[in-house]
Amino acid sequence: MTIKKRSRVTSLAAGRPPTARKPKSISRKATKALINAHHVLEKKKAQAIAKGDRAAEAAIESEIDALGGIEKYQLASLQGQRLDRGGDSSRVLMEWINPMDPTALYSKETRLKMLEVGALSTKNACSASGVFDVERIDLNSQSDGIIQQDFMKRPLPNDDSERFDIISLSLVLNFVPDALGRGAMLLRTLDFLKQPSMQYSSGLRNFFPSLFMVLPAPCVTNSRYMNESHLESIMNALGYMKVQSKITQRLVYYLWVRESGVQLPLKTFRKTELRSGRSRNNFTVVLPGSSG
Known part of the structure; x- marks a missing residue:
């Protein structure tokens, strides 16, 4: 008697988005x-x-x-x-802010709001921390907890209730294909962050409102047109101050706190060679400046 082979049973996971399956x-x-x-x-x-x-x-x-x-x-x-492979980049952010006053950090009355641009997961360290109410967006959402949205086309907030205490740009800025677009993205973060003010308790004021930025290390360490001091000059012109940084072989991490408004007239930052050498990459950020 011939035994028929059983047909393969397709699991429910087969019809789910790619991130719902176990990644190959x-x-x-x-x-x-x-x-x-x-x-x-x-x-x-x-x-x-x-x-x-x-x-x-x-x-x-x-x-x-x-x-x-x-x-x-x-x-x-x-x-x-x-x-x-180095893990979730938001773990670095949590390492930086965890030493803060826990009474202020975990207060239900002053719950901190985060906008995570280019979100890939709803289960990273920031989401699991209990510190943030996280709104996640990505150009191509792969999860129910991530809104499919282009940050550059996101409607501008009407008031502070629609603004955020922190914005995460983890491996996002480097994916913008041109230098002028990167400058526009950094400028746009200011529209969605709360203004620096005395509304924060003393335990939070040194870290918020802020921008958490992660880039591939070569964008800063091996670029023909970008280095650490040049990036800091650009961020300072936008009203940001670097309060934390970490450089590894693969990635650079920054926490920029918004301390003031844009320095007007906004200084022009062009594509200028800072390092020579054939092995350099061309990553940079361009700001067109303003006439005042």
């Missing part, structure tokens, strides 16, 4: 190569759009699709958040 492991080398390839292609795509070259734009879009699209990029980014 990607090697560190493959993860880095995939992320770098996406960054290069997105930059070329932005250049094609700026030139109005529809044929080039379509060709580049096909290359991005061939790599797996934004979904594969997000999978690589999530893979990079595994503990054995």
Whole structure:
């Protein structure tokens, strides 16, 4: 008697978004190569759009699709958040603020609001801390707890009830394909942060309102047009002051506290060579300045 093979049963998880499934492991080398390839292609795509070259734009879009699209990029980014790959970047933020006065930090009456731009997970350290009410947005949401939204097109807040105590830009600024767009993103963070004021208790005033920023380390340590002091000058011109920083082989972490308004007239920051050498990358931030 012939025994029929059982047909494979498809699990419920098969129909869920990619982040609901257990991610297939990607090697560190493959993860880095995939992320770098996406960054290069997105930059070329932005250049094609700026030139109005529809044929080039379509060709580049096909290359991005061939790599797996934004979904594969997000999978690589999530893979990079595994503990054995350096882990969740928001753990660094929590290490910085945990020594603060716990009475102020965990107060239900003064619950701190966070806007996480480019969110990939609803279970990171900030979400689990009990410190923040977190609103998460991403261009391509992979979870029910993340709103699909472009930060640059997010409606401006009407009042302080719609503003935030802290904004997280973890591995977001480097994904913006052009330097002028990065400057515009940093300027836009000011629209969504609360104003520096005496409303914060003494236990919170040194850390909020603030911007948590994470970048690949080479953006600052090996760029032809960017270094630590240049980045700090740009942030200072926007009214930010660096209160915490950490540099590892892979990433740089910053906590910038908003201490004042934009310095007017806003200083112009152009694409200027700061380091020479063929091995340098071209990451930078451009601010067009103002006439006052």
